[in-house]
Amino acid sequence: MPVSMTVDLVIFTIREQRLAVLLVRRGIPPYQGRWALPGGFVEDREDLEAAARRELAEETGVHAGSVHLEQLRTYGRPGRDPRGRVVTVAHLALAPDLPAPTAGSDAAHAAWIPVDEALGSKLAFDHHEILADGLERARSKLEYSPLGTAFCPATFTVNELRRVYEAVWGHEIDPRNFHRKVTRSTGFLVDTGERTNRDGGRPARLFRRGDVHLLHPPLLRGE
Amino acid sequence: MPVSMTVDLVIFTIREQRLAVLLVRRGIPPYQGRWALPGGFVEDREDLEAAARRELAEETGVHAGSVHLEQLRTYGRPGRDPRGRVVTVAHLALAPDLPAPTAGSDAAHAAWIPVDEALGSKLAFDHHEILADGLERARSKLEYSPLGTAFCPATFTVNELRRVYEAVWGHEIDPRNFHRKVTRSTGFLVDTGERTNRDGGRPARLFRRGDVHLLHPPLLRGE
DNA sequence: CTCTTTATCGTCAGTACGACGATAAGCGGT
DNA sequence: ACCGCTTATCGTCGTACTGACGATAAAGAG
16 A cells, blocks of 8 residues: 655657657666666655656756646556556656756766657656657647647747647648648737747747647647 | 555536536545545555546446546645545546446445535545546547547437536537537447437437547537 | 748638528327 | 427538648848
């Protein structure tokens, strides 16, 4: 009946136009040398989300609330950890491209891995299942919530936002239809009035995140 | 670090055209005499979903897989249980109107309570929050999944299904538009060929659940 | 200047929506 | 047999969104 509680983190970001997940290389058994999701034990008198945010800060160096964090699912199958009964509350985090891959603690053991690569390799514990669940959650969240902007810096262009969606959904999107949908969706984007041409061609408007929490209508992934 | 693990259940059904939740009256402190969600401790070497299904069977007498069950969310705020550190994995169950309110164990202490009543009263622990989360999950699930049929018997009419949606969403739906949407949605309903006039007027077709897991397009709750 | 790139706006046919009219097919009462 | 009453089922509007794709705008590169 008494169990050990951990939190595990599926932290996504976009690096080089690809969706990447933060993984750590395990230094000790079990699963020594295997890639695993970052995580750790919940401390005494610590809330679950607080524990997740602490681990997030330890691994990425991000302390602010600038990173979206939500509970994903809880995994407690007996035998999922050979050391004993360990129940883990998995969380999903969406972060903009962070300056240093791993700024906080010992950096060498952590890395951003493209998700398709991560899903193609053997991960520790049941982390393959957790990662797959996190990916599916992220994909569906982008449909009906404005969280695609969580991958972008404070101001961004429609082009940059579209590349986020393409990276997460794994297929190309028509730039003209995408532009129409996101700019018409009231509350999704706020025009800053500024422009940039860092993407190459004609200068593009710079937007900030809006204040809605639900998209009306949703941006459905076709195909 | 070692915590006690419980599962709690938000079990919804439709009784007399209203959405109702199964609650139990607590016989012992803490919160003695208060209504609470059914639940209990996870046993050694027991999976979380198995524990939820066991509690579900104990409270409702339903052993079959005829009841939809899914994990809702995990609640672990320190202090949520005055007895110590107790983390609960809440589950959501959707059941058709069951023959006896509580068939399994001691029956007198459990009852189906209309959700608006339950949300208006003081519940034990953080069960008010859990119930509210479960209600929101159920409402959104009905939009994009065919789980409204989980509240219906094996065969049912469009009218009966519509009353499920009305009970869960809390507002009336145009019968003609609803009829068009659910019958056109491929894979949602299967026509049995039989008819019934148990609803009063012209005999209605009897349908079975289809085999899709996602509705295309979704049934959005307007208003 | 022209070519290339990206940004932005429009057009078009197909599909879904909510509001609501119309008809069908049972029932009970007269 | 006929009349209301109820529910079932189908159809018809105008509006809104969709994906496919044409057209134009505005920058830099050569």
